[in-house]
Amino acid sequence: MPDEPRVVFTPSGRRGPVVSGTTVLDAARGLGVDLDSVCGGRGICGRCQVVPVAGDFPKHGLVSAIDHLSATGATEEQYRSKKGLATDRRLGCMAAIRGDVVVDVPPESQVHRQVVRKRVEVEDLVIDPVIRLYYVTVTAPTLERAAGDVQRLLAALRDEWRLELDVAAAAVAELQSALGAAGGAVTAAVRDGDEVVAVWPGYWERALGVAVDVGSTTIAAHLVDLASGTALASAGRMNPQIRFGEDLMSRVSHVMLHPEGADQLTSTVRGAIDELIGELVDEAGVDRGDILELTVVGNPVMHHFLLGYDTRPLGEAPFAPATDAALDLRAAELDLAVHPAARVYVLPLIAGHVGADTAAAILSEAPHHADEVSLVVDVGTNAEIVLGDRRGLVAASSPTGPAFEGAQISSGQRAAPGAIERVRIDRGTLEPRFRVIGVDAWSDEEAFGDTPATGICGSGIIEAVAELFLCGLLDADGKFAADAPDRTDRMVADGRTHSYRLTESVLITQNDVRAIQLAKAALYAGVRLLMDHLDIDTVEQIRLAGAFGSHIDPTYAMVLGLVPDCDLSKVSAAGNAAGAGALIALLSGDARRDIERVVRSITKIETAVEPRFQEHFVEAMAFPHRSAEFPNLAAAIDLPARQQPAGVRRRRRSREASS
């Protein structure tokens, strides 16, 4: 065998000659190959697993053989028997290179491994761990040289890992006790490559994080292993602030009326998060003290309540937030009982009413990394809207009001068991059938039995109105057709107008239709405004985020004109994009820098000061207001002839061209 065997690492392709006997781990470090290690080459952590590949590699001019690595020794054998090691794998820190060899680094052995995004057309996310663990041996103090524990730990990290660090004040007492218990061998958790935030005696491999999505209705939290990204537990609960007001603005109003009550809203949401953390650690069987890092997302009002900021400025123009930058706080500042040195990363706000939840949705959906123009919509009391592609994003909030959440609807209710969530109306008989949350069967199926419907939720009312329109009972302007009562006895007199009787107790009233029209016109007008700003007429992809986005049928969203025309196969639910973004930010420092940079670059549109918003809003009241704007919808849905709109709206560009 040659004196200077050559090694080639895949998939990086990095290669070079090494001194015979160099371990694979040392070779990887020397060549800048991303190969993980916590124990620093002691055969303890197993993070540096590699797969030697035998074969002829003419491209590299070498013949690789598995036995060009040193034979498995006692330490590696012990690891294999105790913790398990696939037969084709070696510990990189134990396998010495004796001859030419090709070594593959599997994804889980890379610190900066790629995570495949849900959206296949967007480039993968590279994990850049915020917390990394390092096993070190700290020299014992002597009478001659009794340097401080902190100073000896930092010296060990410098010597063994070439790291120049500080130690968080809150981690010092833990360091003392770890050194006392372990006689010098400790594992240090390093945050952001610059600060030791936790120390455990001996070898330790658990550093946990929690991603928190603070919604106005529900708070969800996920516990994950920060090294692997593995989810360990999830928990959610109603936001207990609901007792101060059902929706955001009523909570802000509560503070306006009772300024002294603001602290209570803050402590309520902090307490709820702390209790969720308790549920998570119980479920996973871990300690609160193992949690070193948290991320939080939420809309601007929840963000301000959580941070103890005054929410009142968010309730009135010009809606200036206290701060819109990302924040890096101590968990103790939010009264969260986790590791004493744990930190909380709060994603940036985009504007006074486009929140950190939308920033998180951007991180998850990554429209800024896509070539095609995407529309990301999260509907709540306000609809937060982001539009754009890798060339730039614009964002706005549209005042949809709470109709899409079932509020302001005569029989409306939250999306909860008993609520009608799907509606179909037979085009001939004009008889309805529907589904109720919590029951799999449709109302005309035997299995449905006599399930009572307690009300109708957001997706149900949208489908009901859309179906009423599609079967001709509603005209394009949203009025019940004059002949509707003659066509079906489902139309019942209701004051000076009529209502459609969906069930004995659930009516769809003219006012309900108006409320939906107002909400959807606001949403659509907001989207159009952003399209104006990007000077585009179509969007190539629509992602409906959040609970509402998951419940709503994209076809009906388009029938009603909530969103602009789009290939229906490109309209889809994004799920909990905000929660997914919180998780990404928890796992990757690069992702944090990415979203901070993107948020700074986003053009924020304030609908209230854009004259064109009102114009779009008025035009958008009808459904589907102009068929020429909805070619995809017209192709997909058999609109009744009488509903075909009469004229074709002039396009903005042609208007501008002629002006």
Add this chain to the structure above:
Amino acid sequence: MPDEPRVVFTPSGRRGPVVSGTTVLDAARGLGVDLDSVCGGRGICGRCQVVPVAGDFPKHGLVSAIDHLSATGATEEQYRSKKGLATDRRLGCMAAIRGDVVVDVPPESQVHRQVVRKRVEVEDLVIDPVIRLYYVTVTAPTLERAAGDVQRLLAALRDEWRLELDVAAAAVAELQSALGAAGGAVTAAVRDGDEVVAVWPGYWERALGVAVDVGSTTIAAHLVDLASGTALASAGRMNPQIRFGEDLMSRVSHVMLHPEGADQLTSTVRGAIDELIGELVDEAGVDRGDILELTVVGNPVMHHFLLGYDTRPLGEAPFAPATDAALDLRAAELDLAVHPAARVYVLPLIAGHVGADTAAAILSEAPHHADEVSLVVDVGTNAEIVLGDRRGLVAASSPTGPAFEGAQISSGQRAAPGAIERVRIDRGTLEPRFRVIGVDAWSDEEAFGDTPATGICGSGIIEAVAELFLCGLLDADGKFAADAPDRTDRMVADGRTHSYRLTESVLITQNDVRAIQLAKAALYAGVRLLMDHLDIDTVEQIRLAGAFGSHIDPTYAMVLGLVPDCDLSKVSAAGNAAGAGALIALLSGDARRDIERVVRSITKIETAVEPRFQEHFVEAMAFPHRSAEFPNLAAAIDLPARQQPAGVRRRRRSREASS
């Protein structure tokens, strides 16, 4: 007048031409002259006061006239009438330069002004404020540009002051409320030139700091104005930890026996500091929230208790501290109710038993800036010793035990009212006279009356033993002379030996003398060890720090051989050098960097591992052990012939030279 008048600033000597009409403040900034301003040139703060000087300045080639500055305008007149302005002074921001002029910047108008140290031979200290105030006008948010309050404040500080800053998370809520109250005009407190830590509505000029000296017996705190350095209030109290143990080691022993009680010792000392802060703000009539910065000094054990670190390693070899670096904490981490963003700077430890109090004493005494070799001694349960000059310092702790504090003495007590603190014995009659703390008269004066003496404190026992030696009742080895009982009936039988009857109830026993001998030998041996390390035979100055140092008479300290021989005029009390150092660190960032650098450079000597320490210790048991080593003492004190030592100890250097 010339188009480009010339301005000369004194005392800096900076000079240059300026465009006619330039204000003195702007000219100073352009020329890099240190001229303070909080309001940024609005004629509000009065910090930029200057004194124009008329006359012929041939050195600068110009003739200066007071009317070469613009006349006093309305704003300046208003300031003069409301806040007062000496007749020869002008506001630098209002006085425009119209012709050649010499302008003097008085010390109080300089940000980095010099403070004269108590030790005249050491260079002055330049104040480098840790907290500076900046008055700014923050633009109101608009619907078109509703940037966050934080972002708009930072933009204003960038535009008006060219500062690139962050805002502390804990100051954001305050910023919101200040902007709400003041419509944009606020004063921001900036720490260390990089972070806004407090915001007040409108113009504000109060930023306060507290320097805390945590002793094992007493805790003292001083409230100062951070801009001017003016002391506003002082307060002190017993350290309530005393109920867990009189001295440091008994408190550490308490924790060794009751590890679960450590938190209690921590909360006790934190609570005491917090209560002292309450007394300070009450006395000064200010708010806790005005306190933005604190400094803390203390010995290693108090340091560890305060910070919540384990003190047990400090109680046993090798005495490794948790950390010996300076710390920069949030006040909230120490449970101190001050401004929410207030920080606490903890001075560095020098070693496991040479504390932050000694570091502070170095900062105050500045031996590292002196040309002559200084010895700084702080006597407590341990004596902390620093020796050296600008070429370098060495430090050690000597295990003196608590005898100097009155413990281990048969009639010993703390230095408190009723304790004998001064003792004289007539060389002829051998009758004593003494003084008692709390009474001005000596015991043989009429005014003394029948004041009872409850015991004897450290300085009293030292003087008693020294006087017994000087009048020949004690021999140089510390034994009562064989003929002592024959010479005076003050000598009373006490078991197999005798005691000297100072009062009816206060005896000086042979064991008391032994205890003092052991303590003083330990101290002296420590000093000798440091002298060995610096390879010197004499010290040029001795500073006795702390309460003991203030009480003890330097002559008696030298008679007993506590400290090496020195010109008696160069032996003096340093007062509360630790507290003074805490104050300096509170007022000056430069001082913090200075002490951190010096502490890192100090050579730490561990007496326990130095064989020569025992050698010095044994040699130092006698008093004054070798007259050749005490030429100054021999000249000053009339030692009785029988006490003149017989031999002259060979000097270390000659011994080394001959070996």
